[in-house]
Amino acid sequence: MSKVTIFGAGYVGVPTAAHFSRTHQITIYDPDEQKINNIREVLDGTTHELHIHEKGLPELLRENRENLKLTTDIKEALEDPEFIFISVGTPPNARGRANLKYVCKAAEQIAANLKNDAIILNKSTVPPGTAYMVQDIIASNLKTDFKFAVGSCPEFLAEGSAVEDLRTPDRIVYGCDDPEALRKITEFFSYLHGKATLCPMSTISSELTKYAANSILATKISFMNSMAVLCDSIGANIREIQEGIARDSRIGRKFLNASMGYGGSCFPKDTRAIAEYGRLNGVPLSLIKSTIAINEEIIEYFANKIQDDFNGDLKGKNIAIWGIGFKARTDDLRESKAVEVARFLMDHGTHAFIFDTVKGALTNFEIENQQYKGKFTICQDQYQMFDQDLDGLVIGNEHEKFRNPKMSQLKKMRALNIYDGKNILNNQLIRQLTQEGFNYKSVGKDTVVNGVDKDRLVHFLREKYMD
Ligand SMILES: NC(=O)c1ccc[n+]([C@@H]2O[C@H](COP(=O)([O-])OP(=O)(O)OC[C@H]3O[C@@H](n4cnc5c(N)ncnc54)[C@H](O)[C@@H]3O)[C@@H](O)[C@H]2O)c1
Structure with a gap:
């Protein structure tokens, strides 16, 4: 069982958190209080309606509530995760370019608050090379000398069937240029899915695979x-x-x-x-x-x-x-x-x-x-x-x-x-x-x-x- 923090409680972050919480300990971090409170209410049974509509998601969250922590406090979010998944929005601008400001903000927050070694994986859909930029941001803002690696783990779920897509994926694509980190990511996903579906590769190929x-x-x-x-x-x-x-x-x-x-x-x-x-x-x-x-x-x-x-x-x-x-x-x-x-x-x-x-x-x-x-x-x-x-x-x-x-x-x-x-x-x-x-x-x-x-x-x- 690994400790994981997920940045972003949206269409990707919440189903991913629910899925990972079957076998790992998960913290969901989002600065949006309304979303975090809403998930809390689903966990304690006050409501059944999540801010996103996804079949089976409220049930799965409730089933695994022992393994789920929710927070809007960045310090609490980064207490001791071994893995950090970034699943914040990358909305397009008028020319179609993905806006990376939320990803970069997450990287800055990680740098400022990390308290232990960690592997950071980007789940958001980003232009190839973004992981190297995240690596740079963290390296140049990190307060202390923790060991960290940045990789990519694009998400292929489809809205409407997210819970099932995550449970039975055709494959899990992930990339990291650091061989030791890549081995640990493989271990993390093997724990959830077994080896058959895993598709490790270089960071940049993994980022491009999503667009392809x-x-x-x-x-x-x-x-x-x-x-x-x-x-x-x-x-x-x-x-x-x-x-x-x-x-x-x-x-x-x-x-x-x-x-x-x-x-x-x-x-x-x-x-x-x-x-x-x-x-x-x-x-x-x-x-x-x-x-x-x-x-x-x-x-x-x-x-x-x-x-x-x-x-x-x-x-x-x-x-x-x-x-x-x-x-x-x-x-x-x-x-x-x-x-x-x-x-x-x-x-x-x-x-x-x-x-x-x-x-x-x-x-x-x-x-x-x-x-x-x-x-x-x-x-x-x-x-x-x-x-x-x-x-x-x-x-x-x-x-x-x-x-x-x-x-x-x-x-x-x-x-x-x-x-x-x-x-x-x-x-x-x-x-x-x-x-x-x-x-x-x-x-x-x-x-x-x-x-x-x-x-x-x-x-x-x-x-x-x-x-
Ligand atoms: N929606 C899909 O079906 C889908 C599928 C695959 C991949 N993706 C990709 O995944 C990414 C997320 O998509 P989504 O649909 O979940 O977006 P979303 O807008 O539903 O959720 C993004 C969340 O990130 C939060 N956020 C913003 N800045 C943050 C920060 N610094 N720290 C923590 N949380 C922060 C926002 O408050 C929001 O709740 C995008 O890059 C998208 O392209 C989406």
């Missing part, structure tokens, strides 16, 4: 989205193509869903950050730049489909949005495509009726969209808005509750329009909806409704492919 992983996943999505636009234009079905390529084990099944684009706190931020990092280092990273560009275009493509159905005039329309979090089961709205659609609609004079299965997502939407006050209604029930002369329903994330909507409720709509931003409705249901008079639009599956224009294709081939 998120960029390739985002690229898979953008690739499918560009194929989806081609599907709509020729009458193919992206779902069928997805199935066809997913069965190729070289490609794999995951991250092949076409949709109105990827959002969240990681993919958009990390792709922009690494593209900018490449540019600053004279390496263009053109593929990642295209991934970003496609993601920006696809949401416009989807929003334009809605607008076109109303002949460009969305004024006075009532449109419902099911799922406002950037994905199902999260309260996190950062870079949510559903929020982008909602704002697009409200900017064009539509009243938006917003529902999400996560209450925190609705609260966050209300807080973050004060400028649209009066232009939206928050709905606590999935079907409450169907008494409101709806002109359309947008499916904003992939929650299973949205996959089989109640037909009797849908039929109450004033205009029968369904916009499936996450392509979650199956072909059979789409055909049924079409028979019932619904207009169904998605990204790359319009053919289910429209079929293929064979004559046009034959004409096109005769004209362009016969030289």
Whole structure:
């Protein structure tokens, strides 16, 4: 059992602390009193609601409360940890560069308050080389002669499934250029997971692995989205193509869903950050730049489909949005495509009726969209808005509750329009909806409704492919 201090009680810090506390003694440090008090209340059972919504997290924290200490006092935080994990925010600036001020502040605090030898690992997503900067900051501010090493341990959890992702990771990537420290980190993770999943490497490779992983996943999505636009234009079905390529084990099944684009706190931020990092280092990273560009275009493509159905005039329309979090089961709205659609609609004079299965997502939407006050209604029930002369329903994330909507409720709509931003409705249901008079639009599956224009294709081939 090791003593560990975690800097940052956010989407990464709290689940990580809860997970580590299964076998290690953990102190969570965050200067934000509200967050620390909130976790305390969860531990003592006063509340079940954490400041972040994560399935199974309150239970796991409570289960291991004997191994958890919480503090807003930096001195207490650094009493005697063997390992320190930094998981503070690295929000992007206008050019996409990760802001390192919170990481640097944490490094200064460590230098000023460390009372024993320690290994410091950065979990925040940072530009490669940051660990060397943290090492410099600590070395030049350290009050006494403690031995310390700085490494990197990027986090790959996904919001909404953080507890499970941490419990059963595909691999644990970590890097440290100090061989003795690397051995100790290996020991630390072996204690939790056994050796099979461990992936030790150099510090800088570990930092870059995080960006490489998120960029390739985002690229898979953008690739499918560009194929989806081609599907709509020729009458193919992206779902069928997805199935066809997913069965190729070289490609794999995951991250092949076409949709109105990827959002969240990681993919958009990390792709922009690494593209900018490449540019600053004279390496263009053109593929990642295209991934970003496609993601920006696809949401416009989807929003334009809605607008076109109303002949460009969305004024006075009532449109419902099911799922406002950037994905199902999260309260996190950062870079949510559903929020982008909602704002697009409200900017064009539509009243938006917003529902999400996560209450925190609705609260966050209300807080973050004060400028649209009066232009939206928050709905606590999935079907409450169907008494409101709806002109359309947008499916904003992939929650299973949205996959089989109640037909009797849908039929109450004033205009029968369904916009499936996450392509979650199956072909059979789409055909049924079409028979019932619904207009169904998605990204790359319009053919289910429209079929293929064979004559046009034959004409096109005769004209362009016969030289
Ligand atoms: N959210 C994700 O799904 C996810 C996944 C993988 C990696 N990451 C990366 O992990 C990092 C943290 O992300 P997050 O989503 O948890 O951020 P977050 O904003 O939810 O939490 C960051 C926390 O750090 C605290 N903090 C700021 N300065 C501090 C300091 N000096 N000492 C201690 N705490 C301090 C803040 O009060 C806040 O509670 C980011 O670099 C992010 O890119 C996030």
